[in-house]
Amino acid sequence: MNPIKITICLLAAFIMSSSVAAHAFWGIGDDKASGLNLETGYDANTVTTVTGRIVSLNSGDEHGNARLELVSGDLRIVVVLGPQGYWAEHGIALKPGDSVTVRGSKAQGGDGVVYLLAQKITETSLNTSVTLRNESGQSEWSGGGAGRSASRNAGRPATMRSQSPGRMGSGRMGR
Amino acid sequence: MVAFLLTVGLSWFALRNYSSAAPVADDNLRGLALTIASAMEGVAGRDPSLNALTSFQSPEIAYAMLISPSGRILFHSNPDLTGNEVGDGRYRSVLASGVLGEERVRLGTGEYVYEFQAPFHLSGKVSVLRLALHTWRSEAVMRRAKFGVSLIISLLVLGWVLGGTVYLLLRRQAAQEERLARQNELERLGEVGAVLAHEVRNPLAGIKGYGQLLAERLPDGRERDYAQLIVRESLRLEQLADDILLYTRSDAKQLLTGNLSAVVGQLSTLLAPQLEIAGVRMVVSVAEQVMVNCPDDQLHRLLLNLLTNAIQALPDGGDIALVATVDDGEVDISIADNGPGVDPEIRAVLFEPFRTSKARGAGLGLALCKKIVDSCGGTIVAGEAPEGGALFSVKLPAVLPEGAA
Numbered sequence: 001m002n003p004i005k006i007t008i009c010l011l012a013a014f015i016m017s018s019s020v021a022a023h024a025f026w027g028i029g030d031d032k033a034s035g036l037n038l039e040t041g042y043d044a045n046t047v048t049t050v051t052g053r054i055v056s057l058n059s060g061d062e063h064g065n066a067r068l069e070l071v072s073g074d075l076r077i078v079v080v081l082g083p084q085g086y087w088a089e090h091g092i093a094l095k096p097g098d099s100v101t102v103r104g105s106k107a108q109g110g111d112g113v114v115y116l117l118a119q120k121i122t123e124t125s126l127n128t129s130v131t132l133r134n135e136s137g138q139s140e141w142s143g144g145g146a147g148r149s150a151s152r153n154a155g156r157p158a159t160m161r162s163q164s165p166g167r168m169g170s171g172r173m174g175r
Numbered sequence: 176m177v178a179f180l181l182t183v184g185l186s187w188f189a190l191r192n193y194s195s196a197a198p199v200a201d202d203n204l205r206g207l208a209l210t211i212a213s214a215m216e217g218v219a220g221r222d223p224s225l226n227a228l229t230s231f232q233s234p235e236i237a238y239a240m241l242i243s244p245s246g247r248i249l250f251h252s253n254p255d256l257t258g259n260e261v262g263d264g265r266y267r268s269v270l271a272s273g274v275l276g277e278e279r280v281r282l283g284t285g286e287y288v289y290e291f292q293a294p295f296h297l298s299g300k301v302s303v304l305r306l307a308l309h310t311w312r313s314e315a316v317m318r319r320a321k322f323g324v325s326l327i328i329s330l331l332v333l334g335w336v337l338g339g340t341v342y343l344l345l346r347r348q349a350a351q352e353e354r355l356a357r358q359n360e361l362e363r364l365g366e367v368g369a370v371l372a373h374e375v376r377n378p379l380a381g382i383k384g385y386g387q388l389l390a391e392r393l394p395d396g397r398e399r400d401y402a403q404l405i406v407r408e409s410l411r412l413e414q415l416a417d418d419i420l421l422y423t424r425s426d427a428k429q430l431l432t433g434n435l436s437a438v439v440g441q442l443s444t445l446l447a448p449q450l451e452i453a454g455v456r457m458v459v460s461v462a463e464q465v466m467v468n469c470p471d472d473q474l475h476r477l478l479l480n481l482l483t484n485a486i487q488a489l490p491d492g493g494d495i496a497l498v499a500t501v502d503d504g505e506v507d508i509s510i511a512d513n514g515p516g517v518d519p520e521i522r523a524v525l526f527e528p529f530r531t532s533k534a535r536g537a538g539l540g541l542a543l544c545k546k547i548v549d550s551c552g553g554t555i556v557a558g559e560a561p562e563g564g565a566l567f568s569v570k571l572p573a574v575l576p577e578g579a580a
Contacts, residue, residue, distance in 0.1 A: 035285060036284050036285040036286055041283055041284040041285045042283050043283030043284045045237070045238040045240070046238050046253070046282060046284065047253045047255065048253065105283070105284055106237070106284075107284035107286040108311050112312075115284075137283070
């Protein structure tokens with residue numbers, strides 16, 4: 001074989017193997033850039049309410065979740081709305097520029113992005129809202145909560161009762 | 176050696192840098208937690224109702240809660256949880272010991288946070304502040320260290336791969352140049368030898384002829400012995416001239432077929448007197464009608480050279496075994512003796528021309544053998560016989576009888 005071809009083959013093999021090795025060594029590339037459980041994750045301790053303006057909408061990310069990005073003050077937050085199929089059927093009409101109030105569990109991913117796993121989202125100008133999780137954080141699409149699509153165009157806020165403290169799925173990583 | 180030391184040094188530097196990054200990240204988080212705790216204590220001291228704490232916000236806080244000694248949540252960053260009972264008793268160890276507690280905890284969202292617990296003085300009573308901090312910003316130092324390790328190791332591997340490739344290429348080029356130089360040298364030697372041989376043959380024929388004439392006509396005695404000596408030496412020179420001419424002949428591949436069984440039979444008869452004089456026993460094992468892709472005259476020359484060498488290696492007598500087997504389209508001919516064997520040091524140059532360890536020899540015999548075998552599409556190697564003598568193994572393409580394919 002031509003020496004140049006040998007060198008090119010060796011370099012290609014090196015680049016591929018180093019990429020695989022780096023992924024294996026640093027534990028990255030496991031299909032979760034954020035490292036978060038965006039489908040079913042929720043923690044009552046980090047529940048917060050954020051009001052902001054929608055910057056962009058994404059009907060389905062690589063995990064099939066509908067998302068929107070909003071700006072609240074200086075903070076950019078990615079709101080995870082749940083599976084795109086569920087959102088298409090039960091979600092409310094939103095577009096960039098709309099002002100929304102979102103209540104949900106906040107988390108910072110391994111990619112540095114702040115995520116909000118939405119429990120309820122309200123479009124403030126039309127006062128339309130949809131509840132995506134029950135008060136303990138169980139998602140509507142997984143059969144949790146008292147009823148599907150709790151309030152829509154109801155004109156009244158969903159009642160939020162106190163939630164039990166502590167962690168859900170609290171795996172520990174001691175040092 | 177320098178490259179190896181450089182690799183070890185850089186790897187050590189990268190790993191040391193990485194291992195020192197984790198404590199730095201922890202120190203960052205601990206310092207941040209202490210600052211926040213101190214600020215919160217100040218705010219709570221000014222407003223014992225804790226209402227002012229609700230306005231206390233930091234992007235680094237995942238959540239914060241204040242736990243009373245009885246386990247009730249006095250304050251929580253999620254107001255809905257204030258007043259609830261805390262779900263675990265981990266705060267008690269901090270309360271009892273008064274020592275800070277810190278660990279990594281995975282939240283229900285899947286995020287790993289740094290959890291910090293510290294005694295919190297509120298209106299003369301001691302409560303526990305539990306802070307969960309996002310780690311992403313503080314762990315930037317670890318990400319940089321990881322990147323540094325990846326970069327250094329990648330560059331080292333790349334350097335070794337490229338260095339190895341360049342080394343192999345240079346070595347191959349050097350070997351090629353050496354081979355070329357040797358080939359040119361041999362070509363020049365061959366040309367000179369061929370001219371010399373050609374020029375020597377004609378006068379030699381005359382010397383040999385007159386020597387034979389004298390040997391026939393002279394009466395028995397010293398003069399006749401001299402004449403016979405002239406004839407013997409002339410024959411030796413003639414043989415040498417023939418060898419040189421054969422060696423310098425074209426390298427065209429041989430397409431003629433030879434009968435190995437017949438050639439071996441002829442050689443056994445031809446060498447019988449020589450073997451008897453030398454006290455050498457030759458055992459031959461060749462099946463009938465073994466045909467090879469090598470013409471009879473070349474085959475004859477090849478085997479004669481190898482057998483003559485073997486006989487010469489046994490001046491005090493011994494055994495020679497000539498065995499030929501057919502296997503997978505090849506004929507394997509082995510000639511083994513129980514003489515002193517071939518010196519391993521000269522084995523590498525054994526088949527090169529004009530290299531000999533004999534006092535009387537031009538060093539063309541084995542070179543000719545190699546040339547014949549090459550022209551027939553075979554291989555020849557020298558090794559050690561099981562009995563300790565020399566072993567020459569020749570592989571030639573077999574020619575199958577018609578209809579046997």
